[in-house]
Amino acid sequence: MKNIKYYFAPMEGITTFTYRVAHAKVYKPLDKYFIPFIEPHEKRDFKNKELQEILPENNEGIYAVPQILTNRAEGFIKVALALQKLGYQEINLNVGCPSKTVSSKYKGAGFLARPQELLHFLEEIFTALDLKISIKTRIGRDNPEEFYQILEIYNKFPLEELIIHPRIQTDYYKNTPRMEYYQEAIEKSTNPLCYNGDLFTSNILQEFYNHFPEERRLMLGRGLILNPSLLCHGTKEQLQEFHELLLQGYLSRGMEENNILYKMKELWFYQIHLFQGAEKYEKKIKKTQKLIEYRRIVEEVFDYSIVDW
Numbered sequence: 383m384k385n386i387k388y389y390f391a392p393m394e395g396i397t398t399f400t401y402r403v404a405h406a407k408v409y410k411p412l413d414k415y416f417i418p419f420i421e422p423h424e425k426r427d428f429k430n431k432e433l434q435e436i437l438p439e440n441n442e443g444i445y446a447v448p449q450i451l452t453n454r455a456e457g458f459i460k461v462a463l464a465l466q467k468l469g470y471q472e473i474n475l476n477v478g479c480p481s482k483t484v485s486s487k488y489k490g491a492g493f494l495a496r497p498q499e500l501l502h503f504l505e506e507i508f509t510a511l512d513l514k515i516s517i518k519t520r521i522g523r524d525n526p527e528e529f530y531q532i533l534e535i536y537n538k539f540p541l542e543e544l545i546i547h548p549r550i551q552t553d554y555y556k557n558t559p560r561m562e563y564y565q566e567a568i569e570k571s572t573n574p575l576c577y578n579g580d581l582f583t584s585n586i587l588q589e590f591y592n593h594f595p596e597e598r599r600l601m602l603g604r605g606l607i608l609n610p611s612l613l614c615h616g617t618k619e620q621l622q623e624f625h626e627l628l629l630q631g632y633l634s635r636g637m638e639e640n641n642i643l644y645k646m647k648e649l650w651f652y653q654i655h656l657f658q659g660a661e662k663y664e665k666k667i668k669k670t671q672k673l674i675e676y677r678r679i680v681e682e683v684f685d686y687s688i689v690d691w
């Protein structure tokens with residue numbers, strides 16, 4: 383599809399810098415790769431793991447956008463300034479995380495339950511910062527009707543873009559995206575929009591293009607993890623190359639075997655479904671404790687043909 387900007391969604395634990403850079407090397411790089419969220423800390427700018435994720439030299443060859451998760455303007459500003467010093471001109475605010483531990487503290491999608499505080503937060507950060515700020519949001523915490531007020535708040539600010547995952551916090555990833563509220567945003571938002579949610583296959587993407595022919599920005603997460611070549615129809619060889627690059631990337635970072643296996647297993651939770659009839663390998667991959675055995679199992683999986691997505 384021409385003229386559409388595609389973004390890789392941030393996925394904590396999965397879309398690491400190793401993953402992002404490997405993806406961009408093997409496939410045509412997407413327009414943006416969002417970095418999983420960073421939370422402000424009282425006494426320091428970044429934990430080492432966070433610093434590794436955002437260091438520009440670890441994000442070579444991609445346009446990376448860091449994301450901050452907080453409901454305190456002071457913390458957001460501090461981290462945003464530190465990111466600006468590293469060279470970032472664009473920062474994303476997470477108002478979408480549905481996790482209970484996050485939302486119960488009125489952060490992520492929980493922030494949506496306190497619209498007045500959200501308004502003041504945005505006033506403060508937009509006054510203090512000279513940066514492009516985008517927001518990744520759900521449409522409410524308990525009720526999708528919350529979205530009308532939330533959208534009015536977002537409309538008060540010159541956002542770089544408003545990325546909407548049209549579920550509420552209590553949906554988690556259940557049910558289907560509430561497209562009527564995305565339609566509402568198309569009609570009422572004064573900011574550029576980006577759609578995110580359940581774009582898993584070429585057919586679903588085609589349906590989206592048909593329904594929303596004017597939309598020009600799409601963010602994909604699980605669909606791309608399942609099939610990293612979803613947007614460019616790559617070959618099985620490319621998929622193997624990508625897998626190898628990822629594994630080598632983790633090895634060259636000096637990660638311990640069990641940590642690498644943990645990361646790869648998370649990936650296969652999604653990716654196994656790309657191989658026709660290979661579901662039985664999901665358990666085998668999950669169980670293995672040795673990289674050498676893991677490699678053997680994965681080689682067998684690659685013998686299966688790829689489902690036509």
Ligand SMILES: Cc1cc2nc3c(=O)[nH]c(=O)nc-3n(C[C@H](O)[C@H](O)[C@H](O)COP(=O)(O)O)c2cc1C
Binds near residue numbers: 417479518579602603
């Ligand atoms: C394991 C996992 C980790 C995620 N981590 C983040 C995150 O750090 N920041 C964020 O904004 N969204 C995060 N998300 C949400 C995704 O970015 C995306 O919005 C969600 O998966 C819906 O898009 P999809 O249907 O294309 O997957 C995460 C989702 C999953 C499943």
